[in-house]
Amino acid sequence: xxxxxxxxxxxxxxxxWKRRGNRVGLVPTMGYLHEGHMSLVRRARRWVGAEGKxxxxxxxxxxxxxxxxxxxxxxxxxxxxxxxxxxxGVEVVFAPTDAGMYARGRVGEAHSTYVVExxxxxxMEGAERPGHFRGVTTVVAKLFNLVLPDVAVFxxxxxxxxxxxxxxxxDLNFGVRVLVAPTRRERDxxxxxxxxxxxxxxxxxxxxxxxxxxxxxxxxxxxxxGGVPASRLSRELTRWMERRPxxxxxxxxxxxxxxxxxxERVRAGVQMALAVWVGKTxxxxxxxx
Amino acid sequence: xxxxxxxxxxxxxxxxWKRRGNRVGLVPTMGYLHEGHMSLVRRARRWVGAEGKxxxxxxxxxxxxxxxxxxxxxxxxxxxxxxxxxxxGVEVVFAPTDAGMYARGRVGEAHSTYVVExxxxxxMEGAERPGHFRGVTTVVAKLFNLVLPDVAVFxxxxxxxxxxxxxxxxDLNFGVRVLVAPTRRERDxxxxxxxxxxxxxxxxxxxxxxxxxxxxxxxxxxxxxGGVPASRLSRELTRWMERRPxxxxxxxxxxxxxxxxxxERVRAGVQMALAVWVGKTxxxxxxxx
Numbered sequence: 073x074x075x076x077x078x079x080x081x082x083x084x085x086x087x088x089w090k091r092r093g094n095r096v097g098l099v100p101t102m103g104y105l106h107e108g109h110m111s112l113v114r115r116a117r118r119w120v121g122a123e124g125k126x127x128x129x130x131x132x133x134x135x136x137x138x139x140x141x142x143x144x145x146x147x148x149x150x151x152x153x154x155x156x157x158x159x160x161g162v163e164v165v166f167a168p169t170d171a172g173m174y175a176r177g178r179v180g181e182a183h184s185t186y187v188v189e190x191x192x193x194x195x196m197e198g199a200e201r202p203g204h205f206r207g208v209t210t211v212v213a214k215l216f217n218l219v220l221p222d223v224a225v226f227x228x229x230x231x232x233x234x235x236x237x238x239x240x241x242x243d244l245n246f247g248v249r250v251l252v253a254p255t256r257r258e259r260d261x262x263x264x265x266x267x268x269x270x271x272x273x274x275x276x277x278x279x280x281x282x283x284x285x286x287x288x289x290x291x292x293x294x295x296x297x298g299g300v301p302a303s304r305l306s307r308e309l310t311r312w313m314e315r316r317p318x319x320x321x322x323x324x325x326x327x328x329x330x331x332x333x334x335x336e337r338v339r340a341g342v343q344m345a346l347a348v349w350v351g352k353t354x355x356x357x358x359x360x361x
Numbered sequence: 362x363x364x365x366x367x368x369x370x371x372x373x374x375x376x377x378w379k380r381r382g383n384r385v386g387l388v389p390t391m392g393y394l395h396e397g398h399m400s401l402v403r404r405a406r407r408w409v410g411a412e413g414k415x416x417x418x419x420x421x422x423x424x425x426x427x428x429x430x431x432x433x434x435x436x437x438x439x440x441x442x443x444x445x446x447x448x449x450g451v452e453v454v455f456a457p458t459d460a461g462m463y464a465r466g467r468v469g470e471a472h473s474t475y476v477v478e479x480x481x482x483x484x485m486e487g488a489e490r491p492g493h494f495r496g497v498t499t500v501v502a503k504l505f506n507l508v509l510p511d512v513a514v515f516x517x518x519x520x521x522x523x524x525x526x527x528x529x530x531x532d533l534n535f536g537v538r539v540l541v542a543p544t545r546r547e548r549d550x551x552x553x554x555x556x557x558x559x560x561x562x563x564x565x566x567x568x569x570x571x572x573x574x575x576x577x578x579x580x581x582x583x584x585x586x587g588g589v590p591a592s593r594l595s596r597e598l599t600r601w602m603e604r605r606p607x608x609x610x611x612x613x614x615x616x617x618x619x620x621x622x623x624x625e626r627v628r629a630g631v632q633m634a635l636a637v638w639v640g641k642t643x644x645x646x647x648x649x650x
Contacts, residue, residue: 090380244502
C-alpha cells in the first residue's frame with residue numbers, strides 16, 4: 073500500500089493507471105475510519121476487481137466546516153486508519169495537506185474557485201450548515217480530478233450529500249459512477265459515524281432515538297390510511313425524541329428520494345432524514361419510510 | 362474529421378484516446394470561426410503533435426449570456442466552420458446541443474451545479490456582465506470532463522477569461538495545461554472577433570479606437586516619469602475614444618497581469634483592458650502597456 077500526500081504525485085499515479093487501463097475506485101473519507109468506511113472500500117473493490125485500484129482519501133476538508141463547527145476537534149488517528157486500509161487491501165491512501173489542497177500564495181492568489189449545487193443542496197443539511205455542501209462539492213470535484221476514478225463510493229448515511237454529488241457528476245459531466253452503499257449500524261441501530269466518539273456514555277444511550285424515531289415513523293405511516301401529513305408527523309417525532317433530556321432536534325424531513333422535494337403527505341416510499349443534537353454532538357440519519 | 366454531437370460519444374472517444382496514450386488538445390469556441398480561432402487550432406496541433414488529437418468544440422453556451430445580451434442573434438455558420446476545421450486537420454468537432462449540455466427533466470431536475478471563481482472574475486467583464494464568468498467556468502469544466510484534454514488553448518483577446526480559467530484549473534486540480542495564444546488582428550489593429558460582423562461600415566471604421574487607445578496609453582506612459590495615475594489615464598482615454606460619435610466606453614482598466622488587481626499607477630508591464638460599445642456592438646481588447 074502506498075501513502076500519497078502530494079496532489080501532483082496522486083494525479084501522476086492516476087494518469088498512469090488510466091493509460092494502463094486499470095479501473096479505479098475512490099472512497100473519499102475524513103479519516104477516523106470505522107466499519108462503515110470499510111464497507112465502502114469492499115464495495116469499491118467489488119466494482120474495480122482484483123486488477124483495479126482502490127484509493128481511500130483521508131482528508132478533513134476545512135471548507136465544508138462552518139466557523140462554529142468541529143473542524144479543530146474532529147477526531148483523527150492516521151496510524152490506525154492506515155492499518156485498516158492496509159488490511160483491507162487498499163492500493164493507495166491519499167492524504168493530502170491543507171496547503172496542497174487549497175493553494176495559498178501572495179495576496180489575491182488564495183484558492184478562489186468553488187463548485188456549487190443550487191437545488192438538492194438547499195434544504196436540511198444545506199439550510200442548517202450554510203456553505204457545507206459548497207465545501208463538499210468543491211473538494212469532491214478536486215478529488216475526482218486528482219484520482220480520476222471510474223467509480224466513487226459514498227455512504228447512504230449522508231443521503232443528501234450522495235444526492236448532491238450525483239447531481240454534480242451529472243451536471244459537470246464527470247466520468248465517474250457514484251455508488252451509494254447502505255448505512256452500517258451498531259447493534260442498537262445507531263448509524264456508525266466518526267462523530268459517535270464524541271458521545272458520553274449517557275448520551276450514547278440517548279443517541280438511539282434517531283433509529284427509534286425512524287421505526288416509529290414507519291409504524292405510524294403503515295398504520296395510517298393514505299399516509300400522514302408531514303408537518304404533523306415531524307412535530308410528533310420531534311416531541312417524542314426531545315423527551316430525552318440531552319436531545320434537541322434540528323429537523324425531521326420527509327421528501328422525494330430523487331429530487332429531495334419535500335412531500336406534504338408521508339406515505340411508504342417517501343425518504344425521511346433527521347438531524348439531532350445529543351448534548352454537543354450533532355448526529356444525522358435517514359431511511360425510507 | 363468526425364463531428365460529434367452527443368456528450369456520451371464525446372466522452373467515450375476521449376476515454377479511448379486516454380487509454381491509447383494519445384495527447385488531446387481542446388480549442389473551445391462558440392463557432393463562427395475566424396483566423397483567430399485557427400491560430401489556436403495550430404497551437405493545439407503543435408502541442409499534441411501529429412499523433413495527437415485536436416478537438417474544436419463549437420457551442421454557443423447560453424449560461425454565459427445575460428438576459429439582455431446577444432445570445433439569440435449570436436452569429437452561426439456551422440457549414441463554414443466545419444469546412445475550416447476539416448481544412449485545418451482537426452480530428453473532432455464537438456458540437457453538442459443545449460439539451461445535451463444542460464439536462465432538463467421533470468421539475469426540480471434541471472441543471473443546478475455551477476463552477477464559480479470569486480476573485481479574478483469579479484471586475485471588468487465580471488462586473489459588466491453579471492453571471493458571465495459563472496457560465497464560462499461551468500461550461501469549460503464540462504468540456505474538460507467530456508473531452509479530457511491534456512491541453513486547452515484560449516485566445517489572449519479574452520484575457521480575463523483566460524486568467525479565470527487558469528485559476529479554475531489550479532483550484533479544482535484539472536489535469537489540463539492552459540495555453541493562451543496571442544490575439545490576431547486585422548490590418549488596422551482591430552482584434553478579430555465573431556462579433557465584428559455586427560458592425561456597420563461606419564462603425565467598423567470607428568472600432569479601431571480600441572487599438573489606437575492602447576497605443577496612445579503606451580505612448581503616454583512611456584513618455585512619463587515613473588508612470589501615470591490609472592484613474593487619470595482611464596478618464597483621458599475614455600474622453601478621447603468617445604469623441605467618435607458611435608463610441609461609448611464601458612471600462613478602461615489597468616491591473617497586475619497575474620492577479621488582475623487594479624494598479625494605482627500605470628507603468629510599463631501593467632496590463633490594460635477595455636470594453637467599448639460601438640453602436641450596439643460591445644467589443645473588448647487588451648494589451649500590455
